Every structure is written in C-alpha cells, then in structure tokens.
Amino acid sequence: MKTNKGANILWLVPAVFAAAALALFAGAVRNAGPEIIWGLRFPRILAAAVVGAGLGFSGAVFQGLLKNPLSDPYILGTSAGAMAGAVLCSAFGISRSSPLFYLAVFAGAFCATFFTYSLAKIKKYASVAHLVLSGVAVSTFLTALIMLFMTLYREHSLSLVYFLLGGFFPADNALLAISGAIVAASVACGAVLWRYLDIFSLGEEKAAYLGADPDKVRLIFFALASLATAASVALAGTVGFVGLIVPHVLRLLFGPSHRSLLISSALGGALFLILADTVARVAAAPVEIPVGVITALFGAPFFIWLLRSTAGGNNRIKD
Amino acid sequence: MTLIKAKDLAFSYNGTPAVAGAAFELLEKDVLAVIGPNGAGKSTLLRLISGFLEPSTGSAELLGRDVRSYSKVELARLVAYVPSELYLPYDFSVLEIVLMGRSPRVPWWRDYSDTDVSRALGSLKEVGILELRDRSINSLSSGERQLALIAQALAQEPCVLLLDEPTSHLDINYKIQVFGLLTRLACGGMGVIVVSHDLALMAAYAGKVLILKKGGQLYFGPAKTGLSGAIIAAAYGISDSAPVARLLNLAN
Numbered sequence: 001m002k003t004n005k006g007a008n009i010l011w012l013v014p015a016v017f018a019a020a021a022l023a024l025f026a027g028a029v030r031n032a033g034p035e036i037i038w039g040l041r042f043p044r045i046l047a048a049a050v051v052g053a054g055l056g057f058s059g060a061v062f063q064g065l066l067k068n069p070l071s072d073p074y075i076l077g078t079s080a081g082a083m084a085g086a087v088l089c090s091a092f093g094i095s096r097s098s099p100l101f102y103l104a105v106f107a108g109a110f111c112a113t114f115f116t117y118s119l120a121k122i123k124k125y126a127s128v129a130h131l132v133l134s135g136v137a138v139s140t141f142l143t144a145l146i147m148l149f150m151t152l153y154r155e156h157s158l159s160l161v162y163f164l165l166g167g168f169f170p171a172d173n174a175l176l177a178i179s180g181a182i183v184a185a186s187v188a189c190g191a192v193l194w195r196y197l198d199i200f201s202l203g204e205e206k207a208a209y210l211g212a213d214p215d216k217v218r219l220i221f222f223a224l225a226s227l228a229t230a231a232s233v234a235l236a237g238t239v240g241f242v243g244l245i246v247p248h249v250l251r252l253l254f255g256p257s258h259r260s261l262l263i264s265s266a267l268g269g270a271l272f273l274i275l276a277d278t279v280a281r282v283a284a285a286p287v288e289i290p291v292g293v294i295t296a297l298f299g300a301p302f303f304i305w306l307l308r309s310t311a312g313g314n315n316r317i318k319d
Numbered sequence: 320m321t322l323i324k325a326k327d328l329a330f331s332y333n334g335t336p337a338v339a340g341a342a343f344e345l346l347e348k349d350v351l352a353v354i355g356p357n358g359a360g361k362s363t364l365l366r367l368i369s370g371f372l373e374p375s376t377g378s379a380e381l382l383g384r385d386v387r388s389y390s391k392v393e394l395a396r397l398v399a400y401v402p403s404e405l406y407l408p409y410d411f412s413v414l415e416i417v418l419m420g421r422s423p424r425v426p427w428w429r430d431y432s433d434t435d436v437s438r439a440l441g442s443l444k445e446v447g448i449l450e451l452r453d454r455s456i457n458s459l460s461s462g463e464r465q466l467a468l469i470a471q472a473l474a475q476e477p478c479v480l481l482l483d484e485p486t487s488h489l490d491i492n493y494k495i496q497v498f499g500l501l502t503r504l505a506c507g508g509m510g511v512i513v514v515s516h517d518l519a520l521m522a523a524y525a526g527k528v529l530i531l532k533k534g535g536q537l538y539f540g541p542a543k544t545g546l547s548g549a550i551i552a553a554a555y556g557i558s559d560s561a562p563v564a565r566l567l568n569l570a571n
Contacts, residue, residue, distance in 0.1 A: 067408045192428060199419050201409055206402060208371060210475070211395030211423035256409035259430075 009250075009260045012267035019271050020045050023278040027285075044168050047176050047235055048277040048291075049270040051168075052242055054183040054232035056269020058225035059243025060250075060261050061190060064197045065221055066128050069251070073229040073243035076135035079164075080142035081112020082233040086163045087149050090156040096163070102175045102234045109230035112138055117222060127204075166239030166292030168277060175235065182231035186224040187266045194258040197221055201256075239292045241299030242269050242276075248303075252310065320347050322479050322510040323386075327377035328367055330360070336534070337363040341377075343529050343539040345479065345510045350501060352521040352542065353514045355531030356555045361514040364531070365481050368512070370394050381479070395423035399472035403484040405464070410455040413467050417442055417452075420474030442473040446500060462493035469500065479510045487516060498524045518567055522546045530554050 023045045024037055032041075058073040066075070074080075085108025089101045116138045120130035150157045190197075196217045199207045204214035232239070247265040254260050276294040283289060323345040330338045338360035345351055353361050366372045368379045370386040379386045381397060389397070399420070407416075420442070421435040431439075443449045446466045451459065456467060465485060472480060480501070486494040494517070502524060505511050515521055521528065521542065528545040530538040532554040538545045548564025557563055 069408065195419070195422060195425075195431075196427075198411070198415070199422055201407060201411075202405060202419065205371065206400070206405065208391060209369065209395060209398075209400040210419060211392035213391055251409070256411055257415055 009254055009264040009267070012264055012271065016049065016267055016271050016274065019274040019278075020049065023048075023274050026278050026282055040170070043171075043173055043176060044277065045274055046180070047168050047171065048273040050176065050180045050183050051232040051236045051239060052246075052269035052271070052273030053187065053266040054179070054228040054269070055239060055243040056246040056265035056267075056272070057183070057187050057190060057262060058229040058232075059269070060247035060258070060265035061197065061221050061225035061228075062243070063247050063251075064201060064258055064261075065218060065225070066132065067201055068128075068132075069248055070244070072240070073225065073232075074139075074238060074240075076131060077112040077116040077138035077142065078109045078226065078229050078233065079238040080139040080146070081115075082109040082230070082238055083146050083160070083164060084108045084112065084142045086160060086237075087146050087156075090153070090160060091149065096159070096169050097171065099172060099175060102171075102178075106230045106234040109233045110226050112142060113222075113226040113229070117219075162290055163237040164292075165290035166237040166295070167280070167288070167290035168236055171235060179231040179235045183228050183266075186228040186231075187262065190221065190224050190258075190262045193220065194262055197258040197262075237290075237292065239273070239295055241292075241295040241303070242272055245299050245303055245306075246272055248306065252306075321345070322347060322349075322382065323368055323512075324380040325368060325377070326380075328364065328374050328379060329376045330363055330367055330372060330374050332363075338367065338374075338531075339535045341367075341529070341531070341536050343536075345512060347478075347508050347510055348505050349527055350505045350511045350513065350525050351527045351529060352525035353512060353529045353531065354516070354518060354521060354551075354554070355537075356533065359531040359533050359554075361531060362483055365400070365483055365512065365514060369398055369400050369481055371400075392423050395475060397477055398479045398481065399475045399477035401465075401468050401472045401480065401482045401485055403487065404461075405468060407456055410457050412453050413443070413448070413456055413459070413470075414439060414452040416456050416467055417470045417474050420471040423475060438476070439470075439474050442470040443467075445473060446470040447496065462489045462496075465489060465493065465497065469497065473504075477509070479512070480504065482511070482513045484514055484516065486520070494520055518546065518551065522567055532556075 024041055027041060029036055055073055062071040062073060062075060063069050082105045085104035089104050094100045116131065116135045119138065120134040150160060196212050199210050199212045200214065200217050207214045207217065246268040247261060250261060250264045250268050254264060277291045280289045280291040280294045321344055325341055325343050328338055328341040341364055353364060355361055363372065367374050368386060370389060373387060381389065417439040418431055418435065421431055421439060425431060425435060440449065440452065443452055446469055448463060448466050448470065451463060456464060459467065486497050498520065501511050501513065525542040527540065528542040529536065530545055530550060537554050538550050546567060548560040548567065552560035552563045
C-alpha cells in the first residue's frame, strides 16, 4: 500500500547525492586535485553518509521502541560503552586509526547496550521504564570510570574529548566498508519489519493481542539499532543530535508510521551529517572542528525551535 | 457451536487470588456480560480467556483447544481484544491503526495488500466512522477513538470479540452506538464478551451474564434471570436489594 506521503521520501535520495557532490568540491584546499577529492574527501563523505544513516535509523528505532520522541541512540548506555572502549584503547596505547580501536569501541557500545537490556530484563519483563532507568545506571557508572581515567591520565584526555565530540578520523577503508555493511543490513531488516514497530507503540499487551510478540519485537529492533549505533560510533565517535533530531523532523514531515520513517531517517541522517561535516571541514579551515560540535551547534537551537513551534499543535508530546 | 469454554479458572497475581473458580461457555451469537465489583477479577478473566495469562488452575478452551496451545498469530486471527482506552504516543491515522488489525493475517515479509486495505475500510464502514479514516487518532473524541479500536479488532476478522469496559467513559449516544454494533455483530455469528460496570446497559443488551464477586463466581446463565436485584446485591455486597432492583427497573 502506497500512501501519498510514502512516495515523497524519495526526494531524499537525490538530496543526499547533491549534498555529497557539494561536499566533494568544498574544502580548505581550493582547486583540489583528484587525490584529495577521491582519496581524502570521498571516503570521508561516505563515512559521513554511513554514520548519519546509522544514527538516524537507530534514533528512529529507539524512539519507537521506547515510545518517547526524545530518545536518541545513546540513551541506553551506548555512548558510555563506546567511550569506555576508547578509554581502554588509550590506556593500552592503541591508536585511533588501528582496527583494534574500531573493535574495542564497537564492542564497548554494543555490550553496554545489551548489558542495559539484560539488567532491565532481570525483572523478567523489560518494560520501557526499566530500560531507561537501567540505561541511566549503566551510563552513569561507565561515565564515572571514564572521568576517573581522564583525571588520572590527563595527557590522553584531549584526544578522548575529540572522540566524545565525534569526528571523522581518516580511517581504514576496510573499516568503512564493514560499518557500511552493518548499517545497510540493519536498515534493510528494519525496513522489512516496520509494521511490528508501529504495532509495538500500541502497548505491549495490545501488540501481543495482534500477534506481535512484544519480547521478540523489542529484542530484534534493539539488536538492529544497537548494531547500527555501534558501527557508527566505532567509525566517528559519539556524534550527537543526529539520532535525536532527524527522526523527529521526518516524523513531523511524513507521519509517524515506520513504513517510511526508518528509511527516511537513514537518508535524512546521511544528508544532515554530510552537510554538517562539510561545514566542520570548511568553516574554520585549516582547523577542523569536530563534527559533533556542528551538529550540536545547529541541532540544539533547531530542536528548541521545533519544540516550541509544535507544542500545542497536533504533534504534542504527550505525557 | 461452542467458541469458548472455561472450567475452574483461577489465577493469582503474586499470591493474591484474582480469579477463583470461574466456569462458563460462550456460544456463537452470544452477547455475554461480565459484571462484578472492582477487584472481582473481570479484567483478569478476559486476560485468561484471551491466552495472555496462564491460569494457576483450570483451563480455558477456544474452539475445543486449550487457548494457551495456540500461537500468538493464530490466536490473533480468532480472538480480538478491545481495551478501554489506549495511549498512543504518536499520531497515526485512523486507517493506519485499523490496518494494524490485519497484521495477524499478513506474513511478516509482506506489506498490506489491497485486500487488507479494503477489509480495513470495510471495518471502518461497519463501525460507522469511514469518514474519519485519514484523521489522526489522537485528534478524535473518546467515543470516536473507541469506535476506531473496535474497527481495528474487527479487521482481525475474529470469531470472538472481548471488550473491557468499552463505553464507561462515553456518552449515552456512543453507548447506544457501540452496543447496537455489538448486537449486529453477534447476530452475524460472532461471540461477544463485554466487561462492564453499566448494569442498566447490560440488562438492555446482554443475552447472558456472568456475575463475579470477590473470591468466586456467583452466577452464569441467561441475563434475564441473572440480573435480578437479589443476585446483584449479593455480588456487590449491598445489604438491601430493593434499591438495586429499582435502579435496574427489575422485578425483585
């Protein structure tokens, strides 16, 4: 069944390509030669697309699973876990560009999220409230450990802060391909199973009555979102606001059904991050601003505007 | 044909008994009212016969098989549950909500087909709110929203409809509309179980009644005999049955 709204998300595809084209030719070096354009910028734009897509997608999934439009991909301990992985690497002298770093961050992000999930499930029933509380607990604890490390080993702190803010470090193209494959596979699975996420928002008892096992739905989407987030964070650190804002905006534009929201959040996230990264590279050239600073700088005021302009409208955030 | 058969159903929440010794039968075309005081276990009973909860003792059978032996998807094609109210964090359209009722009949890899859409529209038409199909569900009045939830249940094409206090928060107009609809559905062959506090409404529309009191079942049988002042006063713990009978306009 195609709705009028569903067809309109297709304009996001040429928009992404246009942004990528713009980004290829924008940069600190004027009249850049092919080595810079294809050797440096192109992989970076691809990375921005992959990370943006992964974060946009998982933001949409968490907002659907937790039934809270203010959720982001990091809400369940993911960013703290990723940082913990980065800190561990720092402690052992593993550099940012090493594949081990990628693995440690990926594992940290993914395991922290699943640890949160199993903590919440110890009560036999991982309700939304339990998940969020358990996420707070795990995040707080891991963050405390991270802060302890950063206080004791101050010389490593700056590079860790850069990681926390998020930015595109020149990475191995193999790692880019791995993240790309993980994000693509997660988005594809989510796009097939979209209606179960819709049904899940009716509440878990009602979802069960409609034949959608809430435990299975929660677990599968949780896994997809965690994989996509971990793949994104391993590549670019904890870039904020993409996962929060992009699904929110697209929900306002095209409606809440995950039929189109999951794919459009991925495309929208890619678009947003390509543009943000272009600004990050160009705005204060030759200094590179971490892309997380740009997303927050533009994301936060935009979000406040959005909140104020939709409050009282038909997209009220219900409490 | 017997749709549901319950024998000696009992259930406790963490050691506190909620339902004890419930036994009844639901046949095709029955409209069965479940009444009783707060805490007598009416909602729990619905959850037991819908297979959502497992009874501590006794059994509930759906079409001759234990209700817990069905898979969730099979069950969703046979039994539809309408809650009293539903909180929706996002503004789905009415049609999107009703289409969700088709989900048990669509394999997980497929999208809703044109048949599914036309069945969903058919449910909306049967319930009388076809013109609301593109409205946001949260923009509807309580009565319209309840009708949308009933339409969603009908889209499942169930043979049994369970409703938990469907009209307690609605005005008389919607009460009549909903119960007129339920009567029509029952005539068409569906089995309907309604939990309600509205005794007068039940007296007007229910064919059979199941009366629960705290700790057990008091009566199961035709509504005409069951909804008497004496039995209801006993169920609700009211010492004088005369005002109850007057309220219900029943012979004592």
